[in-house]
Amino acid sequence: MLRTVVAAFWAMLPAYVPNNAAVLFGGGPTIDGGRTLGGRRLLGDGKTWRGTAAGILSGTLLALVLNRLAPRIEGRLGCTLPRFSPRAALALPAGAMLGDIAASFLKRRTGRQRGAMVPGLDQLDFVAGALWVASTAAPxxxxxxxxxxxxxxxxxxxxxxxVGTNVVAYLVGLKDEPW
Incomplete structure (x- = not known):
């Protein structure tokens, strides 16, 4: 079971990092350009082109680094770690960002403001996006x-x-809310 958890964590790292990179490097023009639908913003100020690009780039680069590190780490852990095909290396972070954007769209449609918590959706939106895009791009x-x-x-x-990483980001002042 521990080997499964380690392999799962390793495989998801390129999808886990993009949202954090988007927070760190975001800002600039919003994806929705301020447009609205039904009187509500499409996505909101938190979804920017720069943050999305930074997220995808950071996750892709991490996948490539993990491919290089895997042989050294496997020996220490005693288990086989996944390698990322080029398509998977791009699909996981792109899907993570797409899932987060889709969740933002859903939140705006239901009248929730930026930063409003939606249990389940907030924790798994990027996972659903990453797994869906990766399964499509690199079946x-x-x-x-x-x-x-x-x-x-x-x-x-x-x-x-x-939840843990969001609490840390909140405590160090990178996020306005701890979720």
Whole structure:
């Protein structure tokens, strides 16, 4: 079981990092350009082109670094770690950002303001996006990497990791709310 959790964490790292990078490097023009639908912003000020690009780039670069580190780390851990195909290296972070953008769109449609908490959606939106885009862009890689047990591990560990990293970001002043 521990090997499954380690492999799941490793496989999801390129999807875990993009939202953090978007917070650190975001700002600038918003994706929605201030447009509204039904009197509400499409996405809001928190979804910017620069943040999205920084998120995708950071996750992709991390996947490439992980590919180089895997052989050294496997020996120490005693388990095999997933390698990222080029498509998977791009699909995971792009999907994570797409999932987060889709959640923002859903929040605006339901009248929630930027930063409003929606349990479940906030913790798994980027996971759903990452897994969907990766399964579409790199289906063979996805089938080898994300077994049922691996997906189950991701679904259990991600909410805890998400809450923990958001609390840390809040405490150091990078986020306005701790979720």
């Amino acid at each position: 063979r890689w996805f089938a080898r990497t994300f077994t049922r047990r691996t997906v189950a591990a991701v679904l259990v560990m991600t909410p805890a990791l998400h």
